[in-house]
Amino acid sequence: MYNPTIVIAGLMVLAILFLMAVFAKLFRKAGPHEAIIVYGFRGTRVVKGRGTVIFPMVENCKGLSLELMSFDVAPQQDLYTRQGVAVTVEAVAQIKVKSDPESILTAAEQFLTKAPKEREDLIRLVMEGHLRGIIGQLTVEEIVKQPEMVGDRMRSTCADDMNKMGLEVISFTIKEVRDKNEYITNMGRPDVARIKRDADVAAAEADRDTAIKRALAAREAAVAKAQADQERVLAETLSLAKQAEAQRDLELKKAEYNEMMKKAQAQADKAYEIQTNIMQQQVRAEEVTVHQVEKEHEVKVQEAEIERRDRELTATVLKQAEFERRRIETLAEAERQRLIKEAEGRAAAIRAQGDAEAEIIFKKGEAEAKAMNVKAEAYQEFNQAAIVDKLISNMPEVVKALAAPLANVDKITVISTGNGDAAGLNKITGDLTKMAAQIPALFETLSGMPLNELFAKVRTIGDKGPKLDGKSKGAAQ
Numbered sequence: 001m002y003n004p005t006i007v008i009a010g011l012m013v014l015a016i017l018f019l020m021a022v023f024a025k026l027f028r029k030a031g032p033h034e035a036i037i038v039y040g041f042r043g044t045r046v047v048k049g050r051g052t053v054i055f056p057m058v059e060n061c062k063g064l065s066l067e068l069m070s071f072d073v074a075p076q077q078d079l080y081t082r083q084g085v086a087v088t089v090e091a092v093a094q095i096k097v098k099s100d101p102e103s104i105l106t107a108a109e110q111f112l113t114k115a116p117k118e119r120e121d122l123i124r125l126v127m128e129g130h131l132r133g134i135i136g137q138l139t140v141e142e143i144v145k146q147p148e149m150v151g152d153r154m155r156s157t158c159a160d161d162m163n164k165m166g167l168e169v170i171s172f173t174i175k176e177v178r179d180k181n182e183y184i185t186n187m188g189r190p191d192v193a194r195i196k197r198d199a200d201v202a203a204a205e206a207d208r209d210t211a212i213k214r215a216l217a218a219r220e221a222a223v224a225k226a227q228a229d230q231e232r233v234l235a236e237t238l239s240l241a242k243q244a245e246a247q248r249d250l251e252l253k254k255a256e257y258n259e260m261m262k263k264a265q266a267q268a269d270k271a272y273e274i275q276t277n278i279m280q281q282q283v284r285a286e287e288v289t290v291h292q293v294e295k296e297h298e299v300k301v302q303e304a305e306i307e308r309r310d311r312e313l314t315a316t317v318l319k320q321a322e323f324e325r326r327r328i329e330t331l332a333e334a335e336r337q338r339l340i341k342e343a344e345g346r347a348a349a350i351r352a353q354g355d356a357e358a359e360i361i362f363k364k365g366e367a368e369a370k371a372m373n374v375k376a377e378a379y380q381e382f383n384q385a386a387i388v389d390k391l392i393s394n395m396p397e398v399v400k401a402l403a404a405p406l407a408n409v410d411k412i413t414v415i416s417t418g419n420g421d422a423a424g425l426n427k428i429t430g431d432l433t434k435m436a437a438q439i440p441a442l443f444e445t446l447s448g449m450p451l452n453e454l455f456a457k458v459r460t461i462g463d464k465g466p467k468l469d470g471k472s473k474g475a476a477q
Contacts, residue, residue, distance in 0.1 A: 026053050034063045035097075037108045046101040064108050068096045068170060071120050075128045078180075079135040081143065087179045089135060089143070093127055093154075094170040095162065107166030123167070130157045140183055147174040284398055285442055309368070324357075398439055 029051035030036040036047040040059030047061075054061050073093050078086035097107040111119040134153050135143065143150060154172040162168055178184065 023053070026056065027051055028054050028061055030063075033067050034065050035104045036061050036063055037104070037112060044105065046104050048099075048101070048104070062108075062112055064097065064104060064112060066097050066099065066104075068094050069120065069123070070094045071124060073124060073127045073131060073172075075132065079132050081135055081140050082137060083139050085140050085179060085181070085183050087135070087140060087143065087177055087184075089131065089174060090176045091131065091151075091154075091172060091174045093123075093172050095123055095167050096170060097166055098168050103163075103166035103168075105166070106164070110165045123165075126161050127154070127158060127172075130154060130161070133157070140177075140179070140187065143174075143177050144184060144187070147177075150174055280401055280404070281438070281442065284401055285445070288442070398442075 028036055028038075028047070030047045030049060032049060034048075036052065038045050038047055038052060038054060038059060038061045040055070042059065048066075052061075071093060072090065074088075074090040079089055080086055097104060111122075114122075131154060134150060134157060138150065151172040151174065155169045158169050158172075
């Protein structure tokens with residue numbers, strides 16, 4: 001079924017697509033490397049970096065490249081320097097159209113209808129002309145040695161002409177400079193010779209300086225070695241001197257120490273001897289005291305022994321004799337009863353024999369009792385005289401005991417520190433004499449009374465002690 005609406009919509013779509021195609025055909029865009037020159041009923045305008053609509057029949061456009069143009073600048077004819085030397089120069093130039101609209105329009109006026117080769121030829125002619133003029137103002141040495149200066153002059157000289165064409169010189173670089181007469185080659189020979197000469201001179205000077213420095217170094221090394229040897233010898237000498245001084249000081253200190261040790265040893269030995277003597281005196285005093293106590297105990301023991309024997313005699317001999325007598329009497333009586341007649345004859349003999357034996361036993365007890373009384377009397381006289389005798393008789397033993405430590409001494413070193421009798425060996429004998437002189441005082445201490453009183457109580461020879469009276473004897477019996 002025919003539908004007019006769809007047809008109209010389709011036609012409208014087609015019309016829109018056609019218009020879009022036409023508009024796309026008419027719209028021109030300028031790339032970043034070009035500029036579009038539009039000319040027509042709206043005048044001439046430059047479109048750069050954007051797009052524009054070109055109305056057909058009334059407007060037209062052409063593109064102008066803004067890219068960098070690089071070409072050789074190498075004149076075919078020789079260029080003469082200020083010195084009149086003919087040289088051939090080859091250079092490279094980089095030129096582009098300026099980016100401002102006025103320069104673009106100017107370049108469009110000059111080159112828009114020309115081909116790229118024609119445009120480069122025109123620019124090259126201008127560049128070669130300016131290069132010829134610049135080379136004529138410089139020397140070969142300046143051209144060869146200062147190519148940057150040539151490039152700077154070319155840019156500054158060509159700037160006006162390039163501006164008139166809407167162009168600018170980006171760079172100008174000389175690639176090569178040569179000549180037919182080998183001027184450039186010979187130009188370097190004096191420098192080469194001078195450089196070679198300077199190098200030879202520098203090498204000779206370096207060798208000379210090296211030899212001088214080696215000699216100086218050898219001399220300094222020899223001097224340093226000599227100084228080091230002198231310092232070493234001096235140090236060794238000082239070290240030996242210090243060692244000798246140290247050895248001397250050590251020996252002196254050893255001698256002083258030995259002397260101090262000997263003095264201390266002597267003092268210690270002397271103190272030991274004195275202390276030993278004192279201790280021996282004390283021991284001897286204790287021994288005397290003990291001996292005295294022992295004597296007293298012996299006296300008491302002897303007295304107890306006498307009493308014991310007396311009692312034993314009374315308990316054994318007399319009672320035994322009495323018991324024996326009674327036994328014999330009983331036996332005799334029994335024998336007499338058994339053998340009356342025979343015993344009568346013997347009874348008298350037996351009685352006589354018993355009496356004799358009893359008499360013997362009685363006499364023996366009486367003799368022992370008398371001996372005990374005599375011994376007791378002797379002990380009574382033994383109290384003072386005998387003690388004095390014992391003390392005097394034992395005095396050499398005491399002195400011998402005091403001097404006994406000297407017998408154990410192998411060697412005595414006497415260091416005399418005084419004068420007169422109080423020095424040397426006299427000091428030792430003097431000390432012994434003093435110790436011996438202290439013995440009477442020791443005896444007086446032990447006996448409890450002065451010696452003069454003890455000696456006063458000693459009886460002369462021939463004196464006898466008091467005898468026991470009858471009562472004493474009877475008591476003893």
